[in-house]
Amino acid sequence: MKKSNNYALANCQIFTGDLTNGIIKNGVILINNRDNKGINYGIFGNIGEIDKIKIPKDHEIIDLSGKYIIPGLINAHAHLTGDGKPRNITKKDDKSLKRLLWIARRWIGRKIIKRMMRKNVKNALNAGITTIRSLGDPYYYDIETRDAIGVGNFVGPRLLVAGRSLCITGGHGWMMSYVIDSPWDARKAVRKNVAAGVDVIKLIATGGVMDSKKIGEAGRPQMTIEEISAACDEAHRAGLKVAAHAESTQGVKEALKGGVDTIEHGAELDRESIKLFKNNPNSLKGYSVLIPTLSAPLAICAWGEQELQMTSVQRENAFLLKDEMISGFKQALNENIKIGVGTDATVTFVTHYDFWKELLYMSEHGKIDPKFVIYLATKCNSEILDIETQTGTIENGKSADFIVFEENPLKDLNVLAFPFMVGIRGNLIERPKIKKIKKIEKLKKIKQF
Numbered sequence: 001m002k003k004s005n006n007y008a009l010a011n012c013q014i015f016t017g018d019l020t021n022g023i024i025k026n027g028v029i030l031i032n033n034r035d036n037k038g039i040n041y042g043i044f045g046n047i048g049e050i051d052k053i054k055i056p057k058d059h060e061i062i063d064l065s066g067k068y069i070i071p072g073l074i075n076a077h078a079h080l081t082g083d084g085k086p087r088n089i090t091k092k093d094d095k096s097l098k099r100l101l102w103i104a105r106r107w108i109g110r111k112i113i114k115r116m117m118r119k120n121v122k123n124a125l126n127a128g129i130t131t132i133r134s135l136g137d138p139y140y141y142d143i144e145t146r147d148a149i150g151v152g153n154f155v156g157p158r159l160l161v162a163g164r165s166l167c168i169t170g171g172h173g174w175m176m177s178y179v180i181d182s183p184w185d186a187r188k189a190v191r192k193n194v195a196a197g198v199d200v201i202k203l204i205a206t207g208g209v210m211d212s213k214k215i216g217e218a219g220r221p222q223m224t225i226e227e228i229s230a231a232c233d234e235a236h237r238a239g240l241k242v243a244a245h246a247e248s249t250q251g252v253k254e255a256l257k258g259g260v261d262t263i264e265h266g267a268e269l270d271r272e273s274i275k276l277f278k279n280n281p282n283s284l285k286g287y288s289v290l291i292p293t294l295s296a297p298l299a300i301c302a303w304g305e306q307e308l309q310m311t312s313v314q315r316e317n318a319f320l321l322k323d324e325m326i327s328g329f330k331q332a333l334n335e336n337i338k339i340g341v342g343t344d345a346t347v348t349f350v351t352h353y354d355f356w357k358e359l360l361y362m363s364e365h366g367k368i369d370p371k372f373v374i375y376l377a378t379k380c381n382s383e384i385l386d387i388e389t390q391t392g393t394i395e396n397g398k399s400a401d402f403i404v405f406e407e408n409p410l411k412d413l414n415v416l417a418f419p420f421m422v423g424i425r426g427n428l429i430e431r432p433k434i435k436k437i438k439k440i441e442k443l444k445k446i447k448q449f
């Protein structure tokens with residue numbers, strides 16, 4: 001099919017992503033492709049039962065008898081630089097890491113990183129992820145990658161990027177961050193990111209697993225409330241949301257008090273935090289959201305230090321975090337706190353293409369049905385990312401982002417691992433191909449995780 005052709009997906013079962021709309025049993029979706037200087041901006045046209053929709057003559061009919069369609073998935077927390085492959089980078093000392101950063105800044109480093117990013121986002125797209133929010137990458141190569149897709153250099157998912165995150169001296173994630181040590185430092189770093197054209201601001205409020213050197217370090221409060229508030233105020237002035245890495249009860253509470261819009265990872269929540277999630281006067285929309293990223297600790301906990309190429313301290317911290325994160329997630333469900341779906345792809349063993357596993361984990365640990373988890377990863381995520389007018393549901397006028405399956409993912413989330421077709425802005429990937437990471441796939445044969 002020619003890229004700019006209009007087409008109709010016919011005879012399929014459709015879940016629009018909207019929980020109130022239910023399911024269209026034998027439906028048709030019209031897709032209107034507008035070619036603009038070689039870039040496809042395909043949008044959904046009419047959608048409904050096949051006997052109620054007239055398929056215009058200029059629409060090529062794609063017969064999808066017995067197939068199932070859902071909206072394209074949104075990964076609300078990933079990083080574009082890494083692919084999840086175990087690397088001994090987690091064991092390197094600061095001096096060697098600084099050397100790596102020096103190379104990353106050079107043209108060759110830039111070339112290598114951008115190529116890696118392109119590969120990762122293409123892989124994600126072929127797995128049905130049509131939008132990725134990347135929360136912190138070195139320099140501004142994420143912006144360059146987003147814009148390369150935007151001008152049509154290659155077909156990729158919609159990217160929302162944070163540029164460089166903000167952390168304190170000696171803090172978690174310093175390799176991809178602006179180091180700030182005062183509220184004014186925080187404001188300046190946010191201003192630099194805004195000027196560079198980011199879509200969201202990422203703060204690192206507490207310690208983390210991947211670069212921890214002591215047991216219990218992941219979750220230790222790092223950024224002060226004053227610094228967090230200054231960053232939030234500055235971001236909100238520019239109309240941008242703030243995502244905060246926070247992995248302890250105290251850290252989550254302080255980040256919420258400072259006014260962050262999304263808590264990434266999370267931990268056991270106290271009463272004050274639960275209240276703040278639902279009513280947070282310092283946030284952009286008046287409430288905050290939890291994005292649990294269960295994949296990150298669960299993937300690490302499934303393996304030994306050898307396979308992970310991580311230290312025993314880092315692995316131990318992942319174990320501590322896993323239980324905290326699961327409790328926080330369950331509390332959020334019980335308390336009706338808004339929840340998003342993200343994986344933290346790049347963390348060891350968390351690939352860009354295994355996003356579906358996060359949905360499986362959420363369904364298992366939260367005891368929620370597949371339909372609701374798919375809703376969280378589509379419509380709900382689009383609202384959290386402020387892109388609900390563009391994507392997140394199969395709805396007339398929205399970007400034609402969708403996935404076709406041979407079996408019903410609403411019955412079994414494992415189906416999500418095998419997309420039959422993927423659509424992004426109307427561009428149809430008729431035979432999606434995922435370039436899997438050999439090292440990880442080989443280990444998967446030994447042990448399911």
Ligand SMILES: [Zn+2]
Binds near residue numbers: 077078079135344
């Ligand atoms: Zn992350």
